[in-house]
Amino acid sequence: MSQRVRIAIIGAGAVADYHHVPGIHLDPRAELVAACDPNEALLAKRRGDWNISKTTTDYRAIAADPEIDAVIICTPNDTHHPITLACLAGGKHVMCEKPLGLNFKESQEMFRAAKDRGLRHMTAFTYRFAPSMRYLRHLLYAGSLGTPRHFRSQRFLDWPETSWGWRQSKKLAGAGDLFDMTIHRIDYAQDLMGRMVSITGAVAQFAPRNITPQGEPCSPSEVDDWSALICLFDRGGVGVLEGTTLAKGYHYDGFGHDWAEVNGSEATAVYQLKEPNTILLGKHGQSLQKVDVPREFLVAPGSPRDPANGVPSTVFRYDLAWEFVSGIVEGRDCVPGFDHGASAQAVADGVLESFEKRTWVQIPGAL
Ligand SMILES: NC(=O)c1ccc[n+]([C@@H]2O[C@H](COP(=O)([O-])OP(=O)(O)OC[C@H]3O[C@@H](n4cnc5c(N)ncnc54)[C@H](O)[C@@H]3O)[C@@H](O)[C@H]2O)c1
Structure with missing residues (x-):
């Protein structure tokens, strides 16, 4: 591709501004050319904030625009499916926010x-890009932890008990904490440990909002504002995942408590969002020790981003756009793709089904 990848943002709200636009602006191979949102006042603000002139309230105009190569969809969950299908039909490469759809069928x-259509596709599973997660993955696949046995994640947030806006509507969001937070952990658990083949899960709601x-x-x-699951992985390991937005005392500058670990036959390695440039490591008979993430894992391969710039728990999120553009210019699959988004969605659907039936459920493997 000779010219820069021309990207449009669809849904000009919080995550577009926090993750994706800074990522595009850091990438010399990419250019932010347009934004779409039904909120005219927000669009007017974004024209200045993001230095763009082309805006529209109708995503179909973006899908049909020959001067746009790729889109990043950052809209409420119920719109991901129709907007993605329209943009793919218009020949655009698509990165879509999670959850990919409202259910497995949509995601599939x-x-x-x-x-x-042979177009690039990516699901915005942010935490795969945390330096500590990338290093943990490297250690696991290099065999440094031995045989991976247990995966464990805790995502505890201390959020106010007031309204979540569209996020608390079943029709618009599909589910609460499960689709908002736990689905990320389902994704990286599968990336580390293999596919979840059998699960039992539960959800609960405490705050009326x-x-x-x-x-x-x-x-x-x-x-729901609490979700949990126990799972069996196809490679023989087991996992326990829990998330809540109602964990009083877990504020930590808004980043909350985000912990994920793998216990292998030789060693344990731990990722934490609040310190993403270090991991905790320990072998048999030792106590966990803090270890710096080596330089080559601090940014996505090839990225010009300076890892010393900005708040560490924030800036790795800019690497999502780097990966999306890399897939487009290198003519390769983006990782994580829609296949990973659909696979995580199958598990999240399984949590709801399992809880409704009060039973274990098998997760379909075929996409
Ligand atoms: N990957 C992550 O870590 C992460 C973090 C936050 C949010 N998200 C996901 O990103 C998405 C957006 O979340 P947010 O927090 O930015 O929400 P938000 O409410 O701040 O922004 C959503 C924007 O989409 C706009 N919108 C609604 N319908 C639209 C349509 N048909 N066409 C174009 N724009 C439309 C709204 O007007 C709003 O400005 C959600 O799917 C959420 O799950 C992901």
Whole structure:
């Protein structure tokens, strides 16, 4: 590709501004050319914030625009499927936020549509890009932990109990903590340990969220604010995952407590969001020790990003855009793709089914 990859943002809200636009601006191979959002006032602000002139309230205009090569979809969950299909039909490469769809069927259709058209596809599973997660993965696959036996993750946030906006509508969000937070952990657990083949899960809701942050009454939440699962992996390991937005005392500058570990036959390695440039490591008979992540794991391969710039728990998120553009310019699959998004979605669906039936469920492998 001779010219820069021309990217449009669809959904100009929080995650677009926090993760993706800074990532595009850091990448000399890419150019942010347009934004789409139904909120005209937000679009007017983004024209200045993001230094763009082309904006629209209709994603179909982006899908049909021959001067756009790729899109990043950052809209509420119920719109991911129709917007992705329209953009793929218009020949755009697509990175879509998680959860990829509202259910496995939607996610599977998105994966198949991208594959059939030979377009690049990526699911925005952010935490795969944390330096400590990348280093932990390297140690695991290099055999330094021995045979991986247990995976364990805890995502504990101390959020206010006021309204979550669209996130608390079942129709718009699909589920709460499960689709918002735990689905990331499902993804990286599978990346580390293999496919989850059998699971039992549960969800719960404690906060009614019938007051807005401004103190106005609103419709109560319809979704979970706690989710958990136990799983068996196809490579023989086992996993336990838990997430909540109601863990009082776990504020930690808004980043919360985000812990994931693998216990292997030789050693344990731990990722933590609050210190993403170190991991905890320990062998049999030792106590876990803090180890610096080596330089080559601090940024995505080839990225010009300076890892010393910015807040470590924030800046690795810019590498998502680097990976998306790398897949496009190098003509290779982006990782994680829609296949990984669909696979995580199958497990998340399984958590809801398992809890409803109070039983273990088998997770379909075929995409
Ligand atoms: N990967 C991560 O770590 C991460 C973090 C936060 C959010 N997310 C995901 O990103 C998505 C957006 O979350 P957010 O926090 O930015 O939400 P947000 O509410 O801040 O922004 C969503 C934006 O989409 C716009 N929108 C709604 N319908 C649209 C449509 N049809 N076309 C174009 N724009 C439309 C809204 O007006 C809003 O500005 C969600 O799917 C969420 O799960 C992922």
